[in-house]
Amino acid sequence: MATLILNGEFEKLAGCTTILITSVTYRGFIQEIVNQVPGLEADRLMEMALAIDGEIIHEPLLVTIPENSELHFVLKISGG
Amino acid sequence: MSEAKQFKYIGQRTIRPDGFDKVTGRANYGADLALPGMIWGKILRSPHAHAVITKLDTSKAEAHPDVLAIARFEDFPTVNAAAFAEGRQDSGLVDLASNILANKKVLYHGHALVALAARTEAAAAQALQLIDVEYEVLPPVMSIDAAISDDAAVLHEDMFTQGLAETPSIASNIASRMELKKGDVDAGFAQADVIVEREFSTPTVHQGYIEPHATTVRFDENGTSTIWCPTQGHFDVRASTARLLGMELGQLKVTASEIGGGFGGKTTVYLEPVAMILSRKAGRPVKMVMTREEVFRASGPASASQSRIKIGAKNDGTLVAMQASLYYEAGAFKGSPMGPGCMTVFTPYDVENMWVEGFDVVVNKAKVAAYRAPGAPQAEFAAEMVMNELAEQLAIDPIDFRLQNAAKEGTQTLYGPKLKAVGLVECLQAAKTSQQYQTALAEGEGRGVAAGFWFNIGGQSSVIINMNPDGTGTILEGSPDIGGSRASMQMMAAEELGIPLDRLSPIVTDTEHVAYNQTTGGSRTTFATGMAVVEACQDIVAQLKARAAAMWNVTSEQVEWQEGSAINLAGEDKMTLAEVCAVAEKTGGQISGRGNINARGAGPSFAVHLCDVQVDRDTGKTDVVRYTAIQDAGKAIHPGYVEGQYQGGAAQGIGWALNEEYVYDENGVMENAGFLDYRIPLASDLPSIDTIIVEVPNSFHPYGVRGVGETGIVPPLAAVGSAVSNAIGLPITDLPCSPPRVLKLLQEADQ
Numbered sequence: 059m060a061t062l063i064l065n066g067e068f069e070k071l072a073g074c075t076t077i078l079i080t081s082v083t084y085r086g087f088i089q090e091i092v093n094q095v096p097g098l099e100a101d102r103l104m105e106m107a108l109a110i111d112g113e114i115i116h117e118p119l120l121v122t123i124p125e126n127s128e129l130h131f132v133l134k135i136s137g138g
Numbered sequence: 139m140s141e142a143k144q145f146k147y148i149g150q151r152t153i154r155p156d157g158f159d160k161v162t163g164r165a166n167y168g169a170d171l172a173l174p175g176m177i178w179g180k181i182l183r184s185p186h187a188h189a190v191i192t193k194l195d196t197s198k199a200e201a202h203p204d205v206l207a208i209a210r211f212e213d214f215p216t217v218n219a220a221a222f223a224e225g226r227q228d229s230g231l232v233d234l235a236s237n238i239l240a241n242k243k244v245l246y247h248g249h250a251l252v253a254l255a256a257r258t259e260a261a262a263a264q265a266l267q268l269i270d271v272e273y274e275v276l277p278p279v280m281s282i283d284a285a286i287s288d289d290a291a292v293l294h295e296d297m298f299t300q301g302l303a304e305t306p307s308i309a310s311n312i313a314s315r316m317e318l319k320k321g322d323v324d325a326g327f328a329q330a331d332v333i334v335e336r337e338f339s340t341p342t343v344h345q346g347y348i349e350p351h352a353t354t355v356r357f358d359e360n361g362t363s364t365i366w367c368p369t370q371g372h373f374d375v376r377a378s379t380a381r382l383l384g385m386e387l388g389q390l391k392v393t394a395s396e397i398g399g400g401f402g403g404k405t406t407v408y409l410e411p412v413a414m415i416l417s418r419k420a421g422r423p424v425k426m427v428m429t430r431e432e433v434f435r436a437s438g439p440a441s442a443s444q445s446r447i448k449i450g451a452k453n454d455g456t457l458v459a460m461q462a463s464l465y466y467e468a469g470a471f472k473g474s475p476m477g478p479g480c481m482t483v484f485t486p487y488d489v490e491n492m493w494v495e496g497f498d499v500v501v502n503k504a505k506v507a508a509y510r511a512p513g514a515p516q517a518e519f520a521a522e523m524v525m526n527e528l529a530e531q532l533a534i535d536p537i538d539f540r541l542q543n544a545a546k547e548g549t550q551t552l553y554g555p556k557l558k559a560v561g562l563v564e565c566l567q568a569a570k571t572s573q574q575y576q577t578a579l580a581e582g583e584g585r586g587v588a589a590g591f592w593f594n595i596g597g598q599s600s601v602i603i604n605m606n607p608d609g610t611g612t613i614l615e616g617s618p619d620i621g622g623s624r625a626s627m628q629m630m631a632a633e634e635l636g637i638p639l640d641r642l643s644p645i646v647t648d649t650e651h652v653a654y655n656q657t658t659g660g661s662r663t664t665f666a667t668g669m670a671v672v673e674a675c676q677d678i679v680a681q682l683k684a685r686a687a688a689m690w691n692v693t694s695e696q697v698e699w700q701e702g703s704a705i706n707l708a709g710e711d712k713m714t715l716a717e718v719c720a721v722a723e724k725t726g727g728q729i730s731g732r733g734n735i736n737a738r739g740a741g742p743s744f745a746v747h748l749c750d751v752q753v754d755r756d757t758g759k760t761d762v763v764r765y766t767a768i769q770d771a772g773k774a775i776h777p778g779y780v781e782g783q784y785q786g787g788a789a790q791g792i793g794w795a796l797n798e799e800y801v802y803d804e805n806g807v808m809e810n811a812g813f814l815d816y817r818i819p820l821a822s823d824l825p826s827i828d829t830i831i832v833e834v835p836n837s838f839h840p841y842g843v844r845g846v847g848e849t850g851i852v853p854p855l856a857a858v859g860s861a862v863s864n865a866i867g868l869p870i871t872d873l874p875c876s877p878p879r880v881l882k883l884l885q886e887a888d889q
Contacts, residue, residue: 063554065318065319065320065553065554066316066317066318066319067301067316067317069319070303109554109555111555111556112555112556112557112558113555113558113738113739113838114555114593114740115738116595116596116597116736116738117736128555128556130553130554130555131554132481132553132554132555133477133478133481133553135477135478135481135593135595135660136405136508136512136595136657136659136660137402137508137511137512137592137593137594137595137659137660137661137662137848138345138401138402138403138405138507138508138509138510138511138512138659138660138848
């Protein structure tokens with residue numbers, strides 16, 4: 059299982075700081091969160107980058123969620 | 139990543155491939171293109187900072203004998219208020235279109251209302267005077283305090299603050315709020331022996347690029363329309379223009395000219411879609427060039443900000459809690475860099491308890507654009523000033539104070555992920571042992587230290603390398619070169635292929651000749667496009683080995699590539715790259731390599747800056763007498779270019795700290811819209827900026843590269859601010875530390 063750590067708006071919506079994730083695919087991961095957190099929409103989540111064990115991935119559609127990994131949603135940064 | 143080894147080209151100070159054209163004037167910039175039959179476009183701009191357009195009559199201008207086309211907001215076919223009202227339209231696209239040409243309301247002085255194209259530039263300027271406009275003038279909202287006050291005029295009746303527990307029912311000038319939390323700041327502050335809490339402000343500033351926005355556009359009703367413009371991202375110019383005008387991407391070709399500076403300010407579109415509308419209507423190519431005044435008034439400056447920072451520490455120097463409230467001006471439309479500001483403000487520190495909230499606030503100023511690490515300079519200025527004040531109160535050296543609490547590998551950031559290997563500690567150590575830090579200050583001088591952080595990004599890059607029969611090659615890449623990246627691509631390709639640099643020509647090609655490339659920004663190019671170059675070279679090497687194997691009648695596995703030659707492991711044969719290419723016709727055709735990637739694993743870059751100043755107490759003028767910029771580059775492909783990025787960022791940050799600000803009158807009109815009065819640093823203003831390159835490799839890049847273009851603007855604001863504060867013995871909370879402001883502080887202190 060991987061651990062999703064929530065912050066800010068998502069933490070308030072979920073009412074908790076962590077969610078355990080069983081899915082190994084990104085789509086499955088998103089579905090798990092949407093199922094567990096009412097009011098959190100998939101589209102909103104998929105606008106975010108995903109950090110897996112510290113690596114920030116802007117387009118995570120094809121990632122495999124590793125076992126025991128730590129996951130965070132992060133704003134997509136563009137820069138100047 | 140390649141193991142540390144002796145590189146032949148990586149790390150050398152090679153001659154830049156674009157240098158000769160630039161110093162001889164042969165390089166073609168945005169305003170240099172002229173086409174047969176070309177006509178000139180001009181824009182009528184709002185004289186008011188906030189007004190409803192009650193009448194817009196272009197009939198007299200249209201009747202001018204030299205006017206061939208008019209463009210208005212209604213000419214954007216895909217931006218439709220009805221669709222938006224029904225939820226079928228992207229508010230971002232509507233805002234973009236409304237910024238390019240006003241829709242019913244003007245929201246800043248200089249806001250574009252309508253454009254026309256005429257046979258000559260003079261005729262276009264003359265015809266603008268024939269356009270009849272009437273306004274209902276509204277009170278301008280020119281500051282954060284004004285925007286969030288209860289009686290503020292509301293810029294957008296449909297703006298309801300996002301990110302609150304309940305979406306309000308009353309429209310506001312606060313577009314959104316965000317919050318990040320780690321640990322328990324209240325518990326943390328309860329442990330503190332010393333707490334410093336202060337408010338800070340930074341002004342609206344401009345990126346200060348020397349080259350104005352310009353474009354030449356030709357609409358082609360039968361085939362491919364073309365755009366020529368200076369831009370950091372010609373693929374995104376194509377995308378934005380196509381979206382706004384309902385064109386297919388394949389109908390539009392964009393060529394990026396050489397660029398005279400961007401720094402984030404040329405990552406969006408202002409003129410290109412307008413010129414395309416005019417060209418389509420007129421049936422002629424259209425050229426548009428902003429004046430310097432238009433650049434200041436109507437392109438995208440960097441956000442002004444207000445911050446409240448509170449940091450607590452124990453007497454032994456351990457930080458226990460950090461808290462921030464950050465307000466950013468977005469300009470006329472939502473979308474300030476408040477998010478990155480919240481994420482970066484405390485990232486240099488490993489502290490258990492943090493809480494940050496941020497607000498995106500609209501005001502009647504030009505819509506902001508990115509400026510080098512957008513959001514970070516404003517936020518980290520405030521945090522670093524408090525850190526220095528804390529260090530002073532604790533009687534701890536400011537570098538030691540930071541070392542004691544520095545973020546390092548494994549530190550959990552406020553925005554979530556743990557850091558991988560990073561170089562902040564190494565930068566602090568380099569600062570401590572630097573010549574500047576070992577140099578005693580003269581009487582009256584003040585010294586400031588500050589750290590800075592920026593994420594850097596990866597993203598999509600596409601490269602094709604075509605090898606010629608004589609063994610030379612062309613690197614076709616799609617990342618506009620704003621800081622020397624062509625040289626870096628050439629060096630990485632030469633290293634991978636094992637051939638001399640001058641055998642490879644790096645070219646930034648147009649949108650037709652290479653696949654999509656993300657905008658040059660976010661310090662991504664040497665990292666991501668470099669990885670694509672490496673991938674394309676590896677593709678070529680695989681083909682070269684296979685071709686040599688075919689000549690020797692062995693398998694590819696029996697061929698090794700070493701220092702630019704194929705070696706037959708089953709015999710004694712050797713073929714140089716040129717020799718393999720010479721027989722490409724016989725072995726299957728010409729050799730090309732491709733690298734199309736969406737790069738992951740961008741490594742963040744930390745920096746530490748040192749600034750020594752002398753303040754003239756009679757005039758308030760500050761002279762920077764010594765400056766050192768220390769930053770982690772991961773691996774400096776071309777050290778000269780890396781140093782240039784450090785120095786450029788430092789110079790811009792010094793200007794931001796010492797002199798630069800938009801000055802507005804009571805009607806919201808910018809009073810200093812020119813380089814005479816908007817005072818950026820000149821070469822004569824600054825000492826030589828010393829640089830120290832720290833290299834803590836980024837394991838995700840073949841050569842260990844981290845982006846370096848942005849972090850360097852982050853530390854100067856606090857390094858300079860603290861130095862001035864130390865020199866005059868008074869707190870600095872508001873930038874810039876311009877002579878009138880410093881003089882006022884000194885005079886008030888004397889009273």
